[in-house]
Amino acid sequence: MKDQIIEILEDLKPGVDFSKEEHLIDDHILESMMMIQLVASLNDEFDVEITPRDIVPENFQSVQAIYDLVERLLEDE
Numbered sequence: 001m002k003d004q005i006i007e008i009l010e011d012l013k014p015g016v017d018f019s020k021e022e023h024l025i026d027d028h029i030l031e032s033m034m035m036i037q038l039v040a041s042l043n044d045e046f047d048v049e050i051t052p053r054d055i056v057p058e059n060f061q062s063v064q065a066i067y068d069l070v071e072r073l074l075e076d077e
Contacts (some may be wrong), residue, residue, distance in 0.1 A: 001046070001067060001070065001071075002063055002064075002067050004045060004046075005018075005042070005063055005066050005067055005070070006018045006019055006063055008038065008041045008042065008045060009038070009063070011041075012034050012037055012038060012041070013029065013030075013034060016029055018063050019063060021062065021063075022061065022062045022064075023061060023062070024060060024061055024062060025057040025060055025061050026057075026061070030060055035055065035060065038060070038066075039055065042066070042070060046070050046073075046074065048070055048073040048074060048077070049073070050069070050073065054069060054073070
C-alpha cells in the first residue's frame, strides 16, 4: 500500500523522493490544491472516506502518516 501512496504522490508532484521525505506539510511539498487531489485519489484508490476531521497536518506529514491514516480508515469499515 505504501508503494501505491508514493505513486499517487509522484503523479501529483513529480521530482520529490516521497519515500524519504518526512515533512510534507512543513516543507510546503503538499499544499492546499494538492491536498484536495491527494484526498480524492486516496478515497478512490483505497475505497475509504477521508473526512474533513481527518485532514490535519499530522495525518499527511509523511508517507508513513498517510499510510497509517488509510490503514486506520480501512480497519474502521
